[in-house]
Amino acid sequence: MYLYSHNQRLDPLFSEYAAMNRPLKSKHIPRATIQRLATYVQALEALSRDGVEVISSNPLAEACGVNGSQVRKDLAYFGEFGIRGVGYQVSSLLAAITSSLGVDHEWRMALIGVGNLGKALLNHSEFRARNFNIVGIFDCDPFKIGEIVHGLEVHCTQDLKQMVAELDIAIGIIATPPERAQRAAQHLVDAGLSSILNFSLARIKVPDHVQVEYVDFFHHLYGLAFRHGQSRF
Amino acid sequence: MYLYSHNQRLDPLFSEYAAMNRPLKSKHIPRATIQRLATYVQALEALSRDGVEVISSNPLAEACGVNGSQVRKDLAYFGEFGIRGVGYQVSSLLAAITSSLGVDHEWRMALIGVGNLGKALLNHSEFRARNFNIVGIFDCDPFKIGEIVHGLEVHCTQDLKQMVAELDIAIGIIATPPERAQRAAQHLVDAGLSSILNFSLARIKVPDHVQVEYVDFFHHLYGLAFRHGQSRF
DNA sequence: TGCTGTGAAGTGCTTCACAGCG
DNA sequence: CGCTGTGAAGCACTTCACAGCA
Numbered sequence A, B: 001m002y003l004y005s006h007n008q009r010l011d012p013l014f015s016e017y018a019a020m021n022r023p024l025k026s027k028h029i030p031r032a033t034i035q036r037l038a039t040y041v042q043a044l045e046a047l048s049r050d051g052v053e054v055i056s057s058n059p060l061a062e063a064c065g066v067n068g069s070q071v072r073k074d075l076a077y078f079g080e081f082g083i084r085g086v087g088y089q090v091s092s093l094l095a096a097i098t099s100s101l102g103v104d105h106e107w108r109m110a111l112i113g114v115g116n117l118g119k120a121l122l123n124h125s126e127f128r129a130r131n132f133n134i135v136g137i138f139d140c141d142p143f144k145i146g147e148i149v150h151g152l153e154v155h156c157t158q159d160l161k162q163m164v165a166e167l168d169i170a171i172g173i174i175a176t177p178p179e180r181a182q183r184a185a186q187h188l189v190d191a192g193l194s195s196i197l198n199f200s201l202a203r204i205k206v207p208d209h210v211q212v213e214y215v216d217f218f219h220h221l222y223g224l225a226f227r228h229g230q231s232r233f
Numbered sequence C: 001t002g003c004t005g006t007g008a009a010g011t012g013c014t015t016c017a018c019a020g021c022g
Numbered sequence D: 001c002g003c004t005g006t007g008a009a010g011c012a013c014t015t016c017a018c019a020g021c022a
Helices: A030-049 A057-062 A068-076 A090-101 A115-124 A157-167 A178-190 A218-230 B031-049 B057-064 B068-076 B090-101 B117-125 B157-167 B178-190 B217-230
Strands: A105-111 A132-138 A152-156 A171-175 A195-198 A211-214 B106-113 B133-139 B152-156 B171-174 B195-198 B209-215
Touching: A030 A057, A030 A090, A030 A195, A030 B209, A030 B217, A057 A068, A068 A218, A090 B217, A105 A115, A105 A157, A105 A178, A115 A132, A115 B117, A132 A157, A152 A157, A157 A178, A171 A178, A171 B217, A178 A195, A195 B217, A218 B031, A218 B090, A218 B171, A218 B209, B031 B057, B031 B090, B057 B068, B057 B171, B068 B171, B106 B117, B106 B157, B106 B178, B117 B133, B133 B157, B152 B157, B171 B178, B178 B195
Parallel strands: A105 A132, A105 A171, A132 A152, A171 A195, A195 A211, B106 B133, B106 B171, B133 B152, B171 B195, B195 B209
Antiparallel strands: none
């Protein structure tokens, strides 16, 4: 499904990132591990809200729908956060994971395509709550340019490069119709971005160094439909 | 990441489903294959729009960002659709895949949670275009019940069971805040549904026979953020 | 004693390589 | 001759099982 750019190696020599030190243990971290870490964060936040201070790998794993060893192995990629015989301290584990992932600080994002979907994303308060802020919005429709949506002025896609620099944007979001997705991607790449979240139902071609993530509900719906068909047997 | 319910076997004896016969070749179809088939469908639809009548596995694979053998192996799970030395006929392959997946007919869905996210989903015209129709919407907020959203009346979650039967609903969508997700899931299960698409950022517990798919942008964003941090090295 | 951290074993998906057919 | 369909090989992730430490 996913195309790995075959260069996702970690170099232990350069593991000091941001203020906190993250002693990276291993060279290659599976993509699946990163996804699970996002799940652990959500589970740990819930535990924290419930006042739980310490948790061991098995209950945490169960809350996330995975195996206990999996949790321990995933965490081991980034360091030793647990206490043998006890478990993990919820707050410090949470801090360790978010720091390791680099989601303990703000990420500024540009949105291309201010249609239904784009507006829905702007309305989605969860982004800001998780340090992902949409700070620039763009569309190629002249009728939309200048409009104010959710406190942001819609800019012409041509202005992207300049605004990416001015606003310190690191991630681009594509929410255009499929036929305009490739053009939007090109604009994002030209503006110097190397991380793209693509909500359009189209594959896009980008240089190797650019990371693209596809969000596609239909993968999930097709899976449900297929297994629903199976389950009659 | 995903919990497989360890019973996704296909029985060749019962392979005649709907009108078209699908000679299933193998017993177990990887989840990843189903996801890719959704991608192939999108690519084939684009090719079809462009007037392409025949395509071979390698160009199709490239359009989908995968390996050619992968395409051939994925298709082989469902039958022999190609012509050796030539390739695949776009229209018949498209029909074969959608029939195999069971997405060549309508799927009726219930939505729980008519907030920002729920309304955005109702506005998303792509669902209907792909045979997935939201036909019942539910909320537990008394102020919302009775409201008309996108032509549908918001019903009390208590009415779910009855309406699932009346409206022939097969899939439930959870678009509530995380703290209400488990309750929504329980309602869906009680109403007899066994396929759930969960947009809330909470894991839900359901009986083994119920399939749950999680849609979570943050998995993707965390992945981008992490690799962005890596790429400086 | 209990739970973490981790090498080793197991599993399942992907890619290769080529026979087989149009 | 070209491309499909497929066994076999390769690879990556998951799970097991237990040493090691609090």
